[in-house]
Amino acid sequence: MRLEGKVALITGAGSGIGQAIVERFAAEGARVVINYRPGGKHSGEEAAKLITGRGQKATAIAANVDNRAEVEIMVQQTVATFGRLDIAVCNAGIEIKKPFQDVTDDEWHKVMGVNLYGSFLVSQAAVRQMIKQGQGGRVIFMSSVHEDIPFPGYTAYCASKGAIRMMMRNLALELAQHKITANNIAPGAISTPINEKVMKDPDALKAAAAQIPWGRFGKPEEVAAVAVFLASDEAEYVTGSTYYVDGGLTRQVPKA
Numbered sequence: 001m002r003l004e005g006k007v008a009l010i011t012g013a014g015s016g017i018g019q020a021i022v023e024r025f026a027a028e029g030a031r032v033v034i035n036y037r038p039g040g041k042h043s044g045e046e047a048a049k050l051i052t053g054r055g056q057k058a059t060a061i062a063a064n065v066d067n068r069a070e071v072e073i074m075v076q077q078t079v080a081t082f083g084r085l086d087i088a089v090c091n092a093g094i095e096i097k098k099p100f101q102d103v104t105d106d107e108w109h110k111v112m113g114v115n116l117y118g119s120f121l122v123s124q125a126a127v128r129q130m131i132k133q134g135q136g137g138r139v140i141f142m143s144s145v146h147e148d149i150p151f152p153g154y155t156a157y158c159a160s161k162g163a164i165r166m167m168m169r170n171l172a173l174e175l176a177q178h179k180i181t182a183n184n185i186a187p188g189a190i191s192t193p194i195n196e197k198v199m200k201d202p203d204a205l206k207a208a209a210a211q212i213p214w215g216r217f218g219k220p221e222e223v224a225a226v227a228v229f230l231a232s233d234e235a236e237y238v239t240g241s242t243y244y245v246d247g248g249l250t251r252q253v254p255k256a
């Protein structure tokens, strides 16, 4: 049990990578808060029931990460329920595919709002609580290989993830004095609802998998395994870096 006694808040945790992190963290002894988007198609209630049914502790909280009041109330509810907060995983994210010249202000702000501003709000509210507790903490951002490599058609998404990379690096330096670490996980192509379209099209899936040196999409559990390490006491000296979980995607050499 690597997270015994810890309280973890995971955003966007009603599906995909967030849900896998919730499962792993609970199995490692953490008490987990499953955040989900109000009115979204993935509620965290079922996952919370499943986890509490196994005798582990979990609660689901609806909150839009793009809204300061909702985020602050969520952190207050976390503390009211479990007494503290040790680990924040800023995982909620969206993408919109559009040629650069056609992206509207609304689309730009929507993607930046959830991915970047949401990560700022959640990590800030969590860090304030961790500093108050005085026992350190962990901030993990779910960025993407696109914090580094371009993705034509997804400019706002890439801009948001690239900005998270620099936000994380600043946090690592500012928060070291409080023994709070900050790191990014950068997934490659993972089988989750965000990739639903590709996964439902066998030809597109085959073509996408052929771009990955490991020859397949990653599983949400494979991302969760890295999150467990970064959240654990073992990772105390690990701060300010990005951990790629991408089957070698970012390291391949263009084919001749």
Ligand code: NAD
Residues within 6 Å of the ligand: 011, 012, 013, 014, 015, 016, 017, 018, 035, 036, 037, 038, 040, 041, 042, 063, 064, 065, 066, 091, 092, 093, 094, 114, 142, 143, 144, 145, 186, 187, 188, 189, 190, 191, 192, 193, 194, 195
């Ligand atoms: P997903 O669509 O299953 O998960 C995203 C979650 O965020 C959903 O549950 C969604 O409801 C939630 N969400 C969206 N807007 C929200 C809001 N305003 N407030 C709270 N929650 C909100 O897809 P996923 O692949 O599990 O994505 C998780 C994270 O991983 C995202 O940040 C994504 O950018 C990142 N990522 C995924 C991949 C991949 O290939 N799957 C690759 C790189 C990065």
